[in-house]
Amino acid sequence: MAVLKVIEILANSKESWEDATRNAVKEASKSVKNIRSVYVNEQSCVVDGANITHFRVNVKITFEVS
Structure with a gap:
């Protein structure tokens, strides 16, 4: 039986939500192993005037606990 744990991460990007999600997984994987899903x-978004900046x-x- 596998034991799974869930952590919550906040991340951002100047490019897109998809890139922000990639950044979250990339940073989390530096200290968390066995990531299974996000x-x-x-x-x-952060808006400055008429422009989205972040x-x-x-x-x-979700990751598996060994």
Whole structure:
């Protein structure tokens, strides 16, 4: 039987929500091993005038505990 744990990560990107999600997984994988899935819980943007400057995601990352 596998034991799984879920952590919540906030990440951002100047490019897209997809890139922000990749950034979250990349940073989490530096200290968390056996990542199994990522769930995008929330998306938001930072706006300056009429321009979007940053894309933000709140993700839940699931990993197997050894």
